[in-house]
Amino acid sequence: MTDPRLAAAKITLRLDARARRKALMVEHPEADWMAADHAEAMLAATGRTRPGVIALYKALGAELDPRPLGETLRKAGWALTLPAVVAEDAPLAFRAWSPGEPLAHDLSGLPAPLATAAQVRPDLVIVPLLAFDRRGERLGQGGGHYDRTLAALRGEPSPPAFIGLAYSGQERADLPREAHDEPLDGILTEAGYIAVRKDL
16 A cells, blocks of 8 residues: 555655756766666676676656667677556566667557567666665656566566666665565666675
8 A cells, every 4th residue: 555655755756856867967968878888897796797688768858868778788799678568557568679670659658669579588677767775766757667567577587687777866865665666686877886686
């Protein structure tokens, strides 16, 4: 059950975090490429040193763009996938995708690979966010899509690592946490990789 006080606190935090992220996008237009420079450290920390499948997202608004990271890993042999909302209360589906391939609106109206694209299971999931803290807590847009996905995949054998992609300035001291909130395994920023879980 949702705590109304926490829900109200998150609404206020989201407004502030969106404004902060817009400012960071203007201040640090090179941040997406700088974050990609730390890809090797991220892979080493998560134990994903062999090429696999990485799930990116299509950046919207002031979200840090994962395309430079995807390009870096694609050159190293990684396959790419993008998420798609296929049902309102279901985990995300991940569909194979390569740069230049067409996208269409999914159930939530976000760009996603066509429904005919192969569904794949990622080894790494790159997650957008509004704010994060050092415990791996993440403030998202509030739809719950990534929380449901993290919960579902973490119940499977050899689950993927879930990594937030953010400007370092999106860090907060302590974010409120509700029962359904799923923490990240790490955060990648233009300043470096922050490991949350040490047992990957």
